[in-house]
Amino acid sequence: MGAVSQRLFGVEWQGPVLLASGTCGYGEEYSDLIPLDDLGGLVTKAVSVEPREGNPPHRISETPGGMLNSIGLENVGLEAFVREKLPWLEENLDRARVLVNVVGNSVDEYAAVVAGLDDEDGFLGYEINVSCPNVEGGTMFGTDREALGRLVERLRGETDRPIVVKLTPNVPDIGAYARVCEEAGADGLSTINTFPGMLIDVDKRRPVIGNVNGGVSGPAILPMGVYLTWQAATATDLPIIGIGGIRSAEDALQYVLAGASLVQIGTALFVDPESAVGVTEGIEKYIEERDVGDLSELVGTVDVERPARVGLGYE
Amino acid sequence: MGAVSQRLFGVEWQGPVLLASGTCGYGEEYSDLIPLDDLGGLVTKAVSVEPREGNPPHRISETPGGMLNSIGLENVGLEAFVREKLPWLEENLDRARVLVNVVGNSVDEYAAVVAGLDDEDGFLGYEINVSCPNVEGGTMFGTDREALGRLVERLRGETDRPIVVKLTPNVPDIGAYARVCEEAGADGLSTINTFPGMLIDVDKRRPVIGNVNGGVSGPAILPMGVYLTWQAATATDLPIIGIGGIRSAEDALQYVLAGASLVQIGTALFVDPESAVGVTEGIEKYIEERDVGDLSELVGTVDVERPARVGLGYE
Amino acid sequence: MTATTATGGGSAEPIPLRENRATPRRHWAPVVRNREVAEATWWLEVDAPEIAAASRPGQFLMIGFGVENTGAPFIPRPFSVGWRSPEGVIGLLVRAFGAGTRRLGALDPGDDVLLLGPLGSAFRPEPGRPSLCVAGGVGLAPFLFLAPEFRDRGHEVRLLYGERTGARVFDPDLIRELTRGDVEIWTEDGEAGSRGLVVEGIDLSDDPILMGCGPTPMLQALARTAFEEEIPLQVSVEEHMGCGIGTCQGCVVPAAGGGWMKACTRGPVFEARELQWEL
Amino acid sequence: MTATTATGGGSAEPIPLRENRATPRRHWAPVVRNREVAEATWWLEVDAPEIAAASRPGQFLMIGFGVENTGAPFIPRPFSVGWRSPEGVIGLLVRAFGAGTRRLGALDPGDDVLLLGPLGSAFRPEPGRPSLCVAGGVGLAPFLFLAPEFRDRGHEVRLLYGERTGARVFDPDLIRELTRGDVEIWTEDGEAGSRGLVVEGIDLSDDPILMGCGPTPMLQALARTAFEEEIPLQVSVEEHMGCGIGTCQGCVVPAAGGGWMKACTRGPVFEARELQWEL
Ligand SMILES: Cc1cc2nc3c(=O)[nH]c(=O)nc-3n(C[C@H](O)[C@H](O)[C@H](O)COP(=O)(O)OP(=O)(O)OC[C@H]3O[C@@H](n4cnc5c(N)ncnc54)[C@H](O)[C@@H]3O)c2cc1C
Ligand SMILES: Cc1cc2nc3c(=O)[nH]c(=O)nc-3n(C[C@H](O)[C@H](O)[C@H](O)COP(=O)(O)OP(=O)(O)OC[C@H]3O[C@@H](n4cnc5c(N)ncnc54)[C@H](O)[C@@H]3O)c2cc1C
Ligand SMILES: Cc1cc2nc3c(=O)[nH]c(=O)nc-3n(C[C@H](O)[C@H](O)[C@H](O)COP(=O)(O)O)c2cc1C
């Protein structure tokens, strides 16, 4: 058990770095490029009860310091996921943990995915993606505290596995949403999903993205993610998975100090698949060089009483 | 009257580009570097009823593709603004329009600034910055629709000058806030202010910014700003000033096509003061080359029924 | 996973579009040479022997600048393998489009780029029939690589290459040198080769199969011809890409039967009949 | 607005910290030369005659890469004018700190940077008293410029320069050439000059005034000395900057009487008594 391992959600995590949902498929492709089973784990592409076709192209485009995507939650659906994707995960990942990202347009749809998966092998628990339109409620689950509470309560009733709720950033007080999840029985939080964004092709005078708008990810959102993670961490006692713009150990450590026990890497994987490995190694080095003991001793230890600036001269 | 001039808020605007609040002081410093009176105008640093000291350093730091700031609304206060700053604006700006950015911790504080300024010369109207903590309500005016409505109504009673409300981006439905402003009598909207963010110095394990968190601006937020502008524009009939990450004519035109009649440039001024001039020239060139007639014919004309992607080959 | 040999001679086996693909490799590679070869168009050579050896005509690379860089291009950009030397140098034909391609054009020898490849499907010759390759603009790139490879395997290749203007035409002598064969050039302004659209040069008298890479209108013209004349057509398509390896689902193109196919793993080379066309 | 002359001789007028400052100019300037002169430290020369002519010792420039660039550094970074040639070349002493300084270190001749300057206040000699300049690390930069300028005006200048290690020391011969005078070097590891902290070299026997630029502990030691011995001390301070011209209020430092002062316009050179010290 190394300095970066932790016990969370009832199991041992050999490292803090997971691959983020939607950026690593169901794991197989990256297994050719990086030693997947040496990582903390991965979160699958969203799984919905029925297969989804997804949105028309362009589905992605670059933005300053990041990217915009609107995949439309294209996925093979619950049944094909169990048949075609889970077996690979079970067979190939021993030490790395798997969370299944779950989506739906209604509480029942979410519950059906969880119920349909719960007896299968090959994964640890669920990451609930609440950045979906709530067909019943007209908003998103992630921006409506009541709907969110109902959703999490219902899922709590369906499973004893860990439930991690992935929060949406475009709310004025993410702490309140974090508390709703905690009270409804969630085991952890993922902060954050992408920011709503849009790009316009000024020559054609049309949106670049086929679905008009999409989600902004990548380094551009790093300071927002760190802040929202800190807010969520100070609002609840739940373990938190920090997400948003991470591409280096230093980025990841900002999330850890803000309150995250684990982190996820998404967009940076596209830029360099090995970034996930580099982040893990960099965190190990940081702990070693500073004689910190282990990673869990760093979680949430940012000293907000004192700013970094001291004195008048060069630092 | 050129192709980029428009009639808005009861007056002629010679061009669509304004300098954003907090990034151009009260105008004087940039007048040495760029022909200020040739621009559309500028928005002053926030003015509060009493002077404000602002926050401890560091007040700013770079983030990927942008910057984080927490100035703490340092300003000279209403009285000194009228005595020391307005006269320069009156004397030196003839054609460029001036909006005074107004802040307060209570409805009364906002109202006092507007009442105290209304009989003075040297400015056209107000930009109401609602990203301030509402001391009475415990939230921010910008994230509490009721408080926002009360604030705008009250200010409407204090002045006949144009009232532009500058909206906060971290809300799930900016359209609803836009409608509240419209119903309460606002004349226009500015979209958007900065996103809450935080950076942590991982060596010192302290926040980089003296005030712990701050606001993220710059190119990093461009796609969010375009999207929120489009949302606000489709929710109301008010003229909109688009803000967020603009550094080129192409960026500005995205806002225009999304529904903004005017735009503001903030962070890019620090990178290159002449960017404001370049954006204006680039918009003129775009209109000329495409034979559009004039700028107002472009406002809000993004065709969201058809995405930019056509065909299978190279574009 | 089987890597193909670098340049084999004479074998006439068919190379299926998507079979026997090599596992992609990710590594930094130094720029060996970079020359502006036509208006806003560069011939960029990078030293990447492993990827070169595993590449097949039609496949592509993702080219990026690593995670420390957050300026454009941040997300890697896809480029067809445009050539390979026996020593493992890969040639890329890059045309300025936006910030990313301009940055590639400004690279100097010794600068490093981060490569991921080879990726995607490859063009496949049909034994006994000539491959009539129709290139528009930088759609020339995959055929510069294809022509000598196919010829070495004993397949006949004819190359048509069109550009809007003469100023944009990639040096015909260099094309002949790289492809070890001839090229027929068309330009819309008539400043180089024949005046007109490249598709006007299509001659079906020797019963060729068609291969195309270029702008949408050109691909559409090819597809109309192929469907009308019932000739096999393989096209290399373009779409914005994120991962290049099939995980992000960002790069989809419409499938003939409805739904979507990933351009990065099922493509970029498709049989025209697999795709949904708007003709 | 009055631009000072480039290098005048012999005049003994005092130069007030904040008077007669030139209006800043914004323009692109080509890199003339860039050399690594010590561990992770470069001497960067840019051709900017107008800014050079208007600069005074202690003033700084904002150096950026323009709005097309969104990679780090996006926001321009402040650097002291480290020297000027009669022809208008400006020398800058740059030490790697983060992404921005590393990027400056990697610049090649012919590359362009966007300059805004000269900015801020300047050091001021006191007629008849030597200026004892105490530099820590790249805090040396303003004094490389100051020493020859003050000497040309007939003021005596003594220069103490400290570094943590010998490997970081900027070539003493080059310092002597640039400053047209001598330098006393201190290093903590004793690998160059005397072993110890630079402040140990302070000798007040000739009734000097003190000028300092360097790390916080060094400035604090200087301030203690100055306050105890009642000697005038001017220090150049550092703070993160946005605009460099006083509009963003980003760069404040604590004022003696409470409240804040902008380092970019009231500073970067302050009389020590204007500032709030934590000693
Ligand atoms: C399989 C394949 C092979 C290709 N081969 C070649 C080749 O050999 N030579 C050549 O010159 N070009 C080739 N291209 C096209 C090349 O990838 C684009 O010209 C390039 O990505 C444009 O990038 P840019 O930064 O210059 O443009 P930008 O200004 O960034 O963008 C220009 C356009 O490209 C879009 N774009 C943004 N991100 C991506 C992305 N990740 N992938 C693709 N487009 C994006 C932008 O949204 C915009 O519409 C190929 C494309 C594909 C899919
Ligand atoms: C008046 C003045 C004169 C200076 N003169 C010199 C000199 O002659 N030679 C020299 O080597 N250094 C000088 N510096 C220091 C130099 O500006 C910093 O080392 C440099 O800004 C660090 O940038 P970076 O990108 O390398 O570091 P980063 O990795 O970007 O950041 C390093 C630190 O700098 C901070 N920073 C971010 N943005 C800014 C900003 N806009 N301004 C300042 N700091 C920022 C970061 O938050 C971080 O704490 C001077 C500073 C000032 C204020
Ligand atoms: C192409 C793409 C697809 C994504 N799909 C999903 C998804 O299916 N479910 C989900 O919860 N998040 C999804 N995300 C969001 C990421 O998991 C992550 O929260 C976000 O990208 C921020 O992290 P990053 O900046 O490291 O990319 C997706 C992101 C990208 C870029």
Ligand SMILES: Cc1cc2nc3c(=O)[nH]c(=O)nc-3n(C[C@H](O)[C@H](O)[C@H](O)COP(=O)(O)O)c2cc1C
């Ligand atoms: C240093 C700084 C100070 C700011 N001060 C104010 C302010 O006083 N009032 C206000 O409404 N907005 C303020 N803003 C926000 C800007 O006006 C603008 O909304 C934001 O920066 C986004 O635009 P940009 O990306 O072009 O900078 C400030 C921004 C910066 C960077």
Ligand code: FES
């Ligand atoms: S580019 Fe990611 S799936 Fe094709």
Ligand code: FES
């Ligand atoms: S840097 Fe903007 S006020 Fe000093």
